[in-house]
Amino acid sequence: MALTVPPPRFPLSAEPGGGARKEPWDGWGRWYEEELGWATAGGAPVRLLTGLAFDALVVPAAAGHAALRRVGRTGPVALMGLRMSLLVAPGSAEELPGLLDWLEWGGVALSLSGLGAGGRITAPPPPGRPVPPGAASWLRPPRSSLEQDEAPALPAFSGFGSRGGDAPDLVRLVDAVATECHRARLTRARAGLFPDDPAAQPLAFS
Numbered sequence: 001m002a003l004t005v006p007p008p009r010f011p012l013s014a015e016p017g018g019g020a021r022k023e024p025w026d027g028w029g030r031w032y033e034e035e036l037g038w039a040t041a042g043g044a045p046v047r048l049l050t051g052l053a054f055d056a057l058v059v060p061a062a063a064g065h066a067a068l069r070r071v072g073r074t075g076p077v078a079l080m081g082l083r084m085s086l087l088v089a090p091g092s093a094e095e096l097p098g099l100l101d102w103l104e105w106g107g108v109a110l111s112l113s114g115l116g117a118g119g120r121i122t123a124p125p126p127p128g129r130p131v132p133p134g135a136a137s138w139l140r141p142p143r144s145s146l147e148q149d150e151a152p153a154l155p156a157f158s159g160f161g162s163r164g165g166d167a168p169d170l171v172r173l174v175d176a177v178a179t180e181c182h183r184a185r186l187t188r189a190r191a192g193l194f195p196d197d198p199a200a201q202p203l204a205f206s
Helices: 028-036 061-071 092-102 145-150 170-193
Strands: 047-049 055-060 077-080 083-088 113-115 120-122 137-140
Touching: 055 061, 055 092, 055 170, 061 077, 061 083, 061 170, 077 120, 083 170, 092 113, 092 170
Parallel strands: none
Antiparallel strands: 047 120, 055 083, 055 113, 077 083, 077 137
């Protein structure tokens, strides 16, 4: 009686021929660690750890785009779905609540948060690599170690963490982002999110 041998089944990490199958994120962590000196957490996808080389301001993408048009140059900016992460100098997330109070945004509901020590953001593909469907992407990519002299500094308080005034200070960036987050909230309200609120109704002219 002849035995029927089933065809071989290759593990998920291998291809026929014995070679390892390259996943889209293979090598991403190594690039960030070796080229930029950024700490990463492995997995799929790779994560970039905040609170070390940078913190992140996380905002709705629409508000972030509007704020970027106002402030011009910034540090690296990443997109993930409907959220945007603006990279800022380490320590900025800790200062964010007090800064919002000082700018008179304290107590206002804003879709704005800061990620510092212990946080992480999804790593986009390194600049120049294809972006898989649904992955994060760089809107304003970081520069490699060979290009650092040409890269804008991370936004920080004036005189701290900036080089030659080539990046906006943190106060200006936070104020622009908070303004656009609030403006987006009012726009949603006028569109019917709070239909019973008289202040949210459009003005009528006779």
